[in-house]
Amino acid sequence: MKHVTTTLLATLLALPAHAAITVRDDDGNAVTVARPAQRILALAPHITELLFAAGGGDRIAGVVSYSDYPEAAKKIAQVGDNRQYDMERIIAMKPDLIVIWMHGSAERQIAMLRQLKVPIYHSDPKKLADIPNNMERLGQLMGTEKVAAPAxxxxxxxxxxxxxxxxxxxxxxxxxxxxxxxxYTISGASIISDAMRVCGGQNVFAAMKIVAPVVTPEGVLQENPEAIFATSEKSDADSEGGLAMWRAFPSLAAVRGNNLFRLNGDLLNRAGPRMVDGAAALCEKLELARQHRAAPAVKAAK
Structure with missing residues (x-):
């Protein structure tokens, strides 16, 4: 009898043990998976980047449009965009974790996802420090802590x-x-404003109530910023684009100081791990603006 009991105990110990995993998302809500997630939907480009960085790229079953980093993300099936999800395709994928980002037009779609009774994690970093926190929590949900924690x-x-x-x-x-x-600009509620803070920058529209408000050129002229930043895609990185409009106002401090700057939009407009690199680029440009105070450049600096 003792031999049988010992054999049974050894058999049970050999079986894979999967305790339920619970973390809190960016809303503070508890998210529980019965076992490490294997089939994940990443419903924003920054989420795709977070999951890859946390060691779970091979567990992503579906993404949305513009999920193009890292390169391997381009090969993952798309289940829609920021306006509409393909619910039939999502159901067929049988996800065991859905990671969402709540934007202005997402409420109806998110409500439909909740009906699937699949664990949903809301990723919405408000500060740069929230990005590594997200990586760690997603790593826990996937059981990839050995990658996520050091990253x-x-x-x-x-x-x-x-x-x-x-x-x-x-x-x-x-x-x-x-x-x-x-x-369009951003208010102090945007994570981009936190990147400015890290760099010693002050957002002239930080007090706006809306996260992404529409402003007027007259409003910008009244604020008279010392530097103006715009973002570019890879295809027009060498173009001045929307910044050219400000050269019509030579008395504007940013124009006088030669501080019209373009940055890589993928690095600053996505709250993923690469945003810290975007913040570093922002810091470098702001430091250049400080240097221009002492010796304003004559030529266009970009």
Whole structure:
């Protein structure tokens, strides 16, 4: 009898043990999976990047449009875009975890996803420090902590280094131009404003109530920012694009100081791991604006 009991115990110990895993998402809600997630839907480009960085790229069953980084993400099946999900395809994929981002037009679609009774994690980093936190929590849900934890630690160290170097530098008032027709910017509630803070920058429209408000050229002129930033895609990285409109106002501080800058939009407009690199590029441009105070450049600087 003792032999039988010992054999049974050994058999049970040999079986894979999967305890339920619970983390809290960016809303503070508990998200529980019965076992490490294997079939995940990443319903925003930044989420795809987070999952890859956390060691779970091979577990992503579906993505949305513009999920193009890293290169392997381009081969993953798409289940829609930020306007509409293909619910039939999503159901057929039988996901065991859905990672969402709640944007302005997403409420109806998210409500449909909740009817599937699949665990849903809301990823919505508000500060740069939330990005490595997301990586760690998603790593826990996938059981890939051995990849996610050191990757998150490395990102935190990089962010700490940037903050130590730039946050206490003389402040630079800046305007961040998301789009020029109409003229969109971001408020202090955006994670991009946190990147500005890390760099010693001050968002001239930080007090706006809407995260992505429309402003007027007259409003920008009244604020008279010392630097103006716009973002570019890879295809037009060498073009001045929407920044050219400001050259019609030579008395504008950003024009006088030669501080019209373009940055890689994929790095700053996505709250994924690469955003810390985007913040580093922003910091470098703001430092250039500080240098222009002492010796304004004559030629266009970009």
């Amino acid at each position: 998150a630690a490395q990102l935190r160290a990089k962010l700490a280094s940037l903050t130590a170097r730039y946050a206490q530098r003389p402040p630079v008032r800046l305007f961040y131009q998301v789009w020029d027709k109409p003229l």
